[in-house]
Amino acid sequence: MRARLPWQVLAFLLPALLVYTTFSALPLVDTLRLSLYSTDEAGRQHLAGFANFHTLLSDPRWSAGFWNAMVNNLKFFGIHMLAQNPIGLLLAALLSLRGVKGAAAYRTLIFLPTLLSVVIIGFIWQLILSPLWGVAERMLGWVGLSSWFGPWLGEESSALITLSLVSVWQFVGIPMMLIYAALIAIPEEIIEAAVVDGSSPWRIFWRIRLPLILPTLGLVTILTFVANFNAFDLIYAVKGAVGGPNYSTDLLGTYFYRTFFGYQSQVGSPTMGATVATLMFLVILCGVAVYFFAVQRRLQRFTF
Amino acid sequence: MAQVTLDRISKHYIPQQPVLHDVNLSIGDGEFVVLVGPSGCGKSTLLRMLSGLESISDGELRIGGRRVNEMPPADRGIAMVFQSYALYPHMNVYRNMAFGLTQRLRDKQAIDRRIREAARSLHIDHLLDRLPRDLSGGQRQRVAIGRAIVREPELFLFDEPLSNLDAALRVHTRVEIAKLHRDLKATIVYVTHDQVEAMTLADRIVVLHAGRIQQTGTPRELYDRPANRFVATFLGTPAMNILPAQGFGVPAADVVEIGVRPEHLGLQPGADDALALDGTVELVEFLGDCALVHLRVPGVADAVVAKLPAGSAPETGSALTLHAGGACLHLFDREGRSRTPVRPSYPAFR
Amino acid sequence: MRNNTSPALRGGLVHAVLGAYTLLALFPIGLVLINAFKARAAIFDDPLALPTPGSWSLIGFERVLSKSAVPMFFGNSIVVTACSLALILLLGAMAAWALTEYRFPGRRVLTLFLAFGIMVPIRLGTVSILELVVKLDLVNTLTALVLVYTAQGLPLAVFILSEFIAQIPPDLKDAARCDGVDEFRIFFQVVLPLLRPAIATVGVFTMVPIWNDLWFPLILAPGERTQTITLGVQQFIGQYATDWNAVLAALALAIVPVLLLYALFSKQLIRGITAGAVK
Numbered sequence: 001m002r003a004r005l006p007w008q009v010l011a012f013l014l015p016a017l018l019v020y021t022t023f024s025a026l027p028l029v030d031t032l033r034l035s036l037y038s039t040d041e042a043g044r045q046h047l048a049g050f051a052n053f054h055t056l057l058s059d060p061r062w063s064a065g066f067w068n069a070m071v072n073n074l075k076f077f078g079i080h081m082l083a084q085n086p087i088g089l090l091l092a093a094l095l096s097l098r099g100v101k102g103a104a105a106y107r108t109l110i111f112l113p114t115l116l117s118v119v120i121i122g123f124i125w126q127l128i129l130s131p132l133w134g135v136a137e138r139m140l141g142w143v144g145l146s147s148w149f150g151p152w153l154g155e156e157s158s159a160l161i162t163l164s165l166v167s168v169w170q171f172v173g174i175p176m177m178l179i180y181a182a183l184i185a186i187p188e189e190i191i192e193a194a195v196v197d198g199s200s201p202w203r204i205f206w207r208i209r210l211p212l213i214l215p216t217l218g219l220v221t222i223l224t225f226v227a228n229f230n231a232f233d234l235i236y237a238v239k240g241a242v243g244g245p246n247y248s249t250d251l252l253g254t255y256f257y258r259t260f261f262g263y264q265s266q267v268g269s270p271t272m273g274a275t276v277a278t279l280m281f282l283v284i285l286c287g288v289a290v291y292f293f294a295v296q297r298r299l300q301r302f303t304f
Numbered sequence: 305m306a307q308v309t310l311d312r313i314s315k316h317y318i319p320q321q322p323v324l325h326d327v328n329l330s331i332g333d334g335e336f337v338v339l340v341g342p343s344g345c346g347k348s349t350l351l352r353m354l355s356g357l358e359s360i361s362d363g364e365l366r367i368g369g370r371r372v373n374e375m376p377p378a379d380r381g382i383a384m385v386f387q388s389y390a391l392y393p394h395m396n397v398y399r400n401m402a403f404g405l406t407q408r409l410r411d412k413q414a415i416d417r418r419i420r421e422a423a424r425s426l427h428i429d430h431l432l433d434r435l436p437r438d439l440s441g442g443q444r445q446r447v448a449i450g451r452a453i454v455r456e457p458e459l460f461l462f463d464e465p466l467s468n469l470d471a472a473l474r475v476h477t478r479v480e481i482a483k484l485h486r487d488l489k490a491t492i493v494y495v496t497h498d499q500v501e502a503m504t505l506a507d508r509i510v511v512l513h514a515g516r517i518q519q520t521g522t523p524r525e526l527y528d529r530p531a532n533r534f535v536a537t538f539l540g541t542p543a544m545n546i547l548p549a550q551g552f553g554v555p556a557a558d559v560v561e562i563g564v565r566p567e568h569l570g571l572q573p574g575a576d577d578a579l580a581l582d583g584t585v586e587l588v589e590f591l592g593d594c595a596l597v598h599l600r601v602p603g604v605a606d607a608v609v610a611k612l613p614a615g616s617a618p619e620t621g622s623a624l625t626l627h628a629g630g631a632c633l634h635l636f637d638r639e640g641r642s643r644t645p646v647r648p649s650y651p652a653f654r
Numbered sequence: 655m656r657n658n659t660s661p662a663l664r665g666g667l668v669h670a671v672l673g674a675y676t677l678l679a680l681f682p683i684g685l686v687l688i689n690a691f692k693a694r695a696a697i698f699d700d701p702l703a704l705p706t707p708g709s710w711s712l713i714g715f716e717r718v719l720s721k722s723a724v725p726m727f728f729g730n731s732i733v734v735t736a737c738s739l740a741l742i743l744l745l746g747a748m749a750a751w752a753l754t755e756y757r758f759p760g761r762r763v764l765t766l767f768l769a770f771g772i773m774v775p776i777r778l779g780t781v782s783i784l785e786l787v788v789k790l791d792l793v794n795t796l797t798a799l800v801l802v803y804t805a806q807g808l809p810l811a812v813f814i815l816s817e818f819i820a821q822i823p824p825d826l827k828d829a830a831r832c833d834g835v836d837e838f839r840i841f842f843q844v845v846l847p848l849l850r851p852a853i854a855t856v857g858v859f860t861m862v863p864i865w866n867d868l869w870f871p872l873i874l875a876p877g878e879r880t881q882t883i884t885l886g887v888q889q890f891i892g893q894y895a896t897d898w899n900a901v902l903a904a905l906a907l908a909i910v911p912v913l914l915l916y917a918l919f920s921k922q923l924i925r926g927i928t929a930g931a932v933k
Contacts (some may be wrong), residue, residue, distance in 0.1 A: 008837045008838070009752050009756050009758055010754035011838075012748040012751055013748070013749050013750065013752040013753070013764070015745045015748065015749075016745040016746060016748060016768075016808055016812065017749065018746065018751035019741070019801060019804050019805050019808065020768065020771060020805050020808045020809070022786070022788070022801075023783060023801050023802050023804070024771055024776050024779065024805035024806065024808075024809075025767070025770075025771070026779075026782070027776075027779030027780070027781075027782035027783045027786060028774065028776075028779035028782075029737075029776055029779075030779065030781075030782035030785075031778060031779045031780075031781050031782050034781060034782065035687070039801075043790070049906070050496070082374070085657065087675075090671070091671075092673060094668050094671060095671055095672070097668065099665075100665075100668055100669075100672075104670075106673075106676055107924065108916075108924065109676045109679060109680060110672075110675060110676055110679045111924070112679060112680065112683065112688075112916060113679050113683070114862075114913055115862055115866075115916055116683075116866070116905050116908075116909060116912055117865070117866035117868070117884045117887075117908065118866060119866070119868050119887060120884075120909060121886045122907055123887075123891055123901070123905055124682045124683070124685070124686055124905060125682065127686070127898075127901070127902075128682055128685065133697075133698065133701060133898075134701070135685065135701045135702070137701070139700075142729060144816075154560030169678070169679070177924070177927050181927070187388065189386045189387075189388050189390040190390045190391075190392060190393075191875035192357055192384075192390065193384070193386060193390035193391075193392075193451075194392075194403070194404075194769050195357065195376075195377055195378070196355055196356075196357070196377045196378070196382065196383065196384045196404075197378070197403055197407075197455075198377070198378030198379075198404055198407055198408065198449075199378075199403075199404070199407065203407070203661055204808070207403070208392060211394045211766045212393065212394055222773075226773060226774075226775060230775040230777060230778075232777070232868070232869055233866075233867070233868040233869065236868065236872075236888075237868065237888055253777075256780075260780070261873075270781050270785070273780075273781050274781045274782075275753065277778045277779070277780070277781060280738045280778055280780075281774065281778050284773070284775070285774070287773075288773045293926075295712075
């Protein structure tokens with residue numbers, strides 16, 4: 001580390017800072033600013049303070065949709081936490097065992113869906129689950145559950161859960177990889193010491209491996225949180241911007257899109273869109289703040 | 305404490321390429337046995353086979369009279385101290401030491417008693433609440449030893465425990481381990497590549513090279529009567545000087561090389577003078593109480609090193625003749641085996 | 655405690671679980687690929703069967719290629735992804751270098767400023783980004799996408815590259831300085847070549863989200879000439895949803911390049927991820 005002529009440092013920093021500030025940081029700040037304005041019929045913007053927020057959160061014309069999207073998003077996140085992370089943990093734990101032949105192949109193959117576009121995945125599953133084609137129905141028949149099949153994507157009660165599970169199916173590779181990397185970073189000698197101490201593999205997993213990968217589990221949680229509250233592509237591809245049927249799959253991302261751009265009879269409003277974005281920002285900020293607080297306090301990373 | 309018997313033990317990962325050949329060893333109750341050798345000689349593998357972390361390809365292993373080849377580590381009655389200490393990073397010292405015990409003993413008080421006793425004897429009783437990352441290297445090593453002690457095992461296994469410590473700490477911890485052996489009367493198998501550790505700690509040393517035992521015996525036996533060239537040059541610092549037999553007038557038929565230790569070379573010929581080396585002094589290393597004199601002798605590949613009293617150290621570049629008595633010479637044949645006749649009189653260290 | 659389950663049983667169970675999930679992960683993709691090459695009747699009669707000489711048909715592909723400019727979409731995606739990656743790597747390395755190597759007032763603030771972008775999604779600022787792009791007259795240009803994706807990828811890239819730079823032995827840089835080499839040459843000729851392993855890690859974390867993104871192409875560059883493959887496929891399928899041959903063919907066309915690249919580079923990719931994950 002040395003102190004050097006400032007101008008060289010500037011030359012190195014400026015291009016990146018310029019692009020980042022112009023296209024990422026400033027627009028975010030500007031969006032926060034816009035949320036404090038409102039547009040009248042002529043398209044003019046004037047300062048309105050927190051009026052937009054008030055409208056969005058309590059005016060029934062807006063708030064019903066907003067809160068619906070918020071609740072759906074929470075359910076979306078909940079299903080990911082219940083399904084994606086435990087499955088990822090299980091797969092990572094199995095892959096990290098010593099002497100599993102073909103572990104590398106399993107890893108590579110299971111990760112494949114993560115690389116594909118959400119759009120493509122959405123369409124594929126839409127086809128599979130389509131009653132017309134009958135693939136899902138037939139496959140359920142193999143395990144004797146064909147009566148269980150229904151047009152899940154088309155029904156209000158099941159569409160969100162189905163799409164959540166599709167998303168879980170696609171993205172399980174990421175927690176799997178991150179947790180796997182953390183598991184193999186645990187020095188072998190520590191596990192051997194536990195073996196010599198007489199611990200069963202189960203005990204070793206719960207008392208030694210799991211506590212040591214808690215920081216990674218925390219990271220996976222916050223990444224899932226941010227990604228889920230930012231989700232849009234899957235819903236848009238499968239259900240369009242309206243998040244049907246009957247808004248049951250409407251997430252904050254799609255709500256934002258509609259508010260901003262307008263949809264069918266609803267006129268788009270940049271200022272209301274900015275308000276939605278600001279609220280999304282606050283939600284995400286809360287989650288990130290909780291994460292950092294927890295990391296600072298409790299989830300300590302152990303260096304070996 | 306137990307007796308340990310290794311009966312024709314061998315190990316291979318790839319068939320036809322054994323890493324350990326036909327190891328036979330008997331360890332008595334309360335004995336401190338050191339497995340020593342250069343890296344890759346198989347000593348760590350042998351230790352891990354004793355512990356059960358590696359499988360035994362051939363032969364039988366008995367601990368306390370029972371065959372334990374197929375037994376998992378937990379049932380063999382052993383405790384192991386690892387080179388990198390292998391402490392559980394997320395548990396404090398107390399819980400590190402308690403972890404193995406809580407599975408076997410239900411009595412919390414008994415566990416607590418054992419831990420505090422061991423901690424006291426190792427002077428770590430004030431550290432019981434700390435996490436491993438808040439401890440120094442030496443403290444961590446003592447916790448690792450403490451974790452082994454509380455198990456009250458039949459056999460202690462140490463895998464190069466001092467390698468990660470700095471020089472001063474190494475000496476200190478070495479003394480602690482020796483005291484441990486004395487106090488607990490424990491049966492210990494200890495692996496190291498450092499021959500000083502081997503010489504100072506062992507009741508018996510096992511020298512390993514390329515997967516085979518070269519020699520087993522007390523430090524004295526191995527030092528004074530090495531069975532082959534490898535053991536002769538492995539033990540002792542500076543290493544024994546090896547000279548080609550011809551040109552230095554030693555009779556005996558199949559002797560190809562002569563060995564003589566640095567401390568047995570002197571400036572004055574003795575009554576039994578059998579070797580005279582004429583050469584030029586290449587380098588003099590002053591060590592305080594003595595000096596190591598490197599002599600360049602024609603016909604000998606490496607410089608001959610002699611340990612002389614500090615006062616009589618010669619000048620660099622001067623001509624010098626070193627003498628050694630016949631009783632101090634070690635003779636080796638073409639395969640490196642010792643051909644040295646057994647001698648009643650053996651000169652003491654100067 | 656002794657283990658009562660035999661190792662063989664445990665091993666079998668492990669493989670059963672891993673194998674089952676692998677099948678679950680792969681069958682949808684396989685299904686699409688198989689059926690893209692079948693005639694419409696065969697698709698519905700027996701979806702799970704492989705295409706036979708009797709049912710083989712490329713009609714779906716013909717329709718897709720005639721009705722939409724798939725090659726152009728691919729070209730757009732490639733240009734956007736490659737240019738963004740290049741910019742991210744170059745600008746990111748320079749910024750990471752400036753932030754780790756030199757101590758200057760405001761260094762911490764700037765690092766935090768950039769780190770903010772890792773967690774906070776760039777999409778939230780879309781309202782203003784669109785305004786900006788309109789103002790700069792860059793609507794429906796690939797340039798707009800490149801700029802936005804560069805801004806999106808820079809924070810994480812700077813973070814990852816900083817970790818890699820911190821591992822370069824200081825002696826290398828000091829030796830060059832003693833030789834009187836100026837800072838720019840040190841960066842471009844000493845530091846940059848040493849960052850090659852980082853390219854895999856940064857590449858994985860930035861390329862995949864850019865290639866697969868639907869949002870910004872939809873909002874900033876939905877014009878016919880500038881559609882990326884993701885947007886193109888989405889629009890096409892939205893339009894021809896009942897034409898199963900075409901839909902399956904479009905999906906297959908979108909999948910195959912990714913499959914090929916993955917088959918070629920999976921080892922580097924996974925190594926890149928696990929290296930980055932530890933950091």
